[in-house]
Amino acid sequence: MDLSTTYMGLRLKNPIVPSASPLSERAYNIRWMEDAGASAVVMYSLFEEQIRGESDRLDHYLAYGNESTAEALSYYPDLGNYNVGPSEYLERIRQAAEAVDIPIIGSLNGVSTGGWVEYAREIEQAGAKALELNVYYIPTDTELPSSAVEQMYLDVVASVKRTVTIPVAVKISPFFSSPANMAKRLAQNGADALVLFNRFYQPDFDLNRLEVVPHLVLSEPHELLLPLRWVAILYGRVPVDFAITSGVHSHVDVLKCMMAGAKVAMTASELLEKGIGRIAEILYLLVQWMQDNEYESVEQMQGSMSQRHVAEPAAFERANYMKVLQSWRPDPTGQLL
Numbered sequence: 001m002d003l004s005t006t007y008m009g010l011r012l013k014n015p016i017v018p019s020a021s022p023l024s025e026r027a028y029n030i031r032w033m034e035d036a037g038a039s040a041v042v043m044y045s046l047f048e049e050q051i052r053g054e055s056d057r058l059d060h061y062l063a064y065g066n067e068s069t070a071e072a073l074s075y076y077p078d079l080g081n082y083n084v085g086p087s088e089y090l091e092r093i094r095q096a097a098e099a100v101d102i103p104i105i106g107s108l109n110g111v112s113t114g115g116w117v118e119y120a121r122e123i124e125q126a127g128a129k130a131l132e133l134n135v136y137y138i139p140t141d142t143e144l145p146s147s148a149v150e151q152m153y154l155d156v157v158a159s160v161k162r163t164v165t166i167p168v169a170v171k172i173s174p175f176f177s178s179p180a181n182m183a184k185r186l187a188q189n190g191a192d193a194l195v196l197f198n199r200f201y202q203p204d205f206d207l208n209r210l211e212v213v214p215h216l217v218l219s220e221p222h223e224l225l226l227p228l229r230w231v232a233i234l235y236g237r238v239p240v241d242f243a244i245t246s247g248v249h250s251h252v253d254v255l256k257c258m259m260a261g262a263k264v265a266m267t268a269s270e271l272l273e274k275g276i277g278r279i280a281e282i283l284y285l286l287v288q289w290m291q292d293n294e295y296e297s298v299e300q301m302q303g304s305m306s307q308r309h310v311a312e313p314a315a316f317e318r319a320n321y322m323k324v325l326q327s328w329r330p331d332p333t334g335q336l337l
Contacts, residue, residue, distance in 0.1 A: 001287050002297035005039075007241050007263040008130050008167035008192045010103050012039035014286075015258060015298055016279055019245050019266035020044050020107045020134065023276065027092070027099040036279035040103040042266065043096065045134050046089045046119060048110025086119060090126045097127030105169070109134040110156075117159045124164045133160060134171045136198060146177055153182070154189045161190035169193035169243065173200060174226055183238045193241040194234075195266065196227035218269035223247035228260050233316050235261025235306035251285035258298055259305035 003014035020042045023029050030041050096104045106128035108120060120131055135156060139149045153172070160168055168190065174197045176182040183194055204215035224247030231242045244257040245266035257265040270278055295301055307313045 001290055002299070003283070003286070005258075005263050005298050005302070007040070007243065008169060010040065010129060010167070012103070012264065013037075014039045014283060015254060015262070015264045016282060017042060017105075017243070017264045017266050018271055018276075018279070019268045020132070021268035021272060023268070023271055024096070025092070027095045029276065030096045030104070031099050032276045033279065034100045034102050036276050037283045038102060038279050039264070040105055040129075041096070041100075042105040042132055043089075043093060043107050043128070045107040045109035046086060046123075048108075090119075090122055093123060093126040093128055097129075103129035105130045105132050107132045107134055108160075109136055117156070117163055120160045120163045120168075124166045128166060130167045130169065130192075131160070131164060132169045132171055132195060133157065134198065136173075136200075138200065150176065150182060150185070154185055157186055157189045157191050167192035169195050169241075171195035171198050171245070173198045174230065179230055180234060180237070183234050183240070187238050187240045191240055193243055193263070194238070195243040195245055196230055197246055199223075199246050218272060219246050219249075221247050221249045221253060224249075224253055224256065228256055229316055231257070231262050232260040232306045235303050236308050251282045251289060254282060254286055255289060255301070256305075258301050259303070261303040261306040263302070 005012050005015045007015075007017075014037065016038055017040045018024065018033050018038050022044060023033070024041055024043045033041055093104060093106055104127060106120075106123035106126075108123070108131065110133075123131055133156060135153050137149070137152065139146075153170070157168065157170055170186055170191045170193070172182070172186070172194060186194060199219065201214070201216060203212045205211075206213045224244070227244045227246055231244055235242065241263045242261055243264045243266050244260070244262045245268075248254065248257065248265045248267040249270040254265040270282075290296075290298075303309060307316045
């Protein structure tokens with residue numbers, strides 16, 4: 001049974017890749033992931049705000065007595081308790097790369113083309129075999145047109161590609177007005193892979209303290225449907241590799257990702273909830289399903305249920321809208337049929 005796949009030119013032993021999460025903060029966890037069967041690991045993210053914060057602190061002490069930056073620093077979130085600073089992040093990549101044989105994929109989370117892009121080169125030098133750009137931006141400016149937001153993404157990708165020689169994946173949101181066109185333009189600007197999709201964490205209201213508070217909700221299996229649909233639509237039409245993240249919780253989810261056209265299936269919530277050993281369980285069930293259904297390799301199934309290969313390609317588009325609405329039927333027990 002050949003479970004191997006190729007992602008951004010990296011030959012991986014199987015398609016299961018733990019995505020960026022707190023699990024990759026320690027080298028021993030990454031070794032455990034490798035032992036459980038992970039084919040690569042995406043490191044937790046280094047945030048643009050962390051790099052800016054370090055730069056601002058340095059500038060503060062160099063210019064101390066001339067101009068104060070205390071007020072400006074207060075605009076940034078307190079990241080002192082989040083992971084580590086840029087220097088420590090690079091050291092942890094070195095430690096991880098030395099500790100395991102599987103590829104380590106660095107992760108940068110930001111949106112500007114400023115000095116933080118330089119850390120892309122340092123992540124490469126630290127031993128990362130690829131880089132994932134987690135472009136997390138919420139356009140709240142009413143004067144900012146959608147074209148400017150799209151250009152922001154394209155500029156980041158182009159800047160990073162000029163900086164590194166390792167392959168670069170871009171993790172994007174599903175909220176572009178034309179995702180297909182945006183995917184094509186990202187590929188034209190150098191993206192080697194697209195990771196679908198970024199999850200935007202929504203704040204909540206604390207009614208007792210009348211405060212806006214963070215609200216972390218782990219993914220659920222139903223969230224797989226959105227990236228599954230778009231990978232199936234884009235497969236074979238945009239010259240990049242695809243990774244699916246959000247909603248990958250079981251071997252069935254991994255199989256669906258492959259058949260849609262993804263090269264890897266990324267998971268984090270399932271491992272945070274049930275432990276790193278869950279990787280081995282998913283791999284075992286994946287092999288069992290492939291044997292039962294007479295598949296010889298993962299590559300054999302990749303893209304087999306993409307839009308270009310199914311009997312009803314319109315099912316991925318608006319033609320399916322009415323069918324979904326008409327499919328609801330009540331039964332005597334009150335359950336949906």
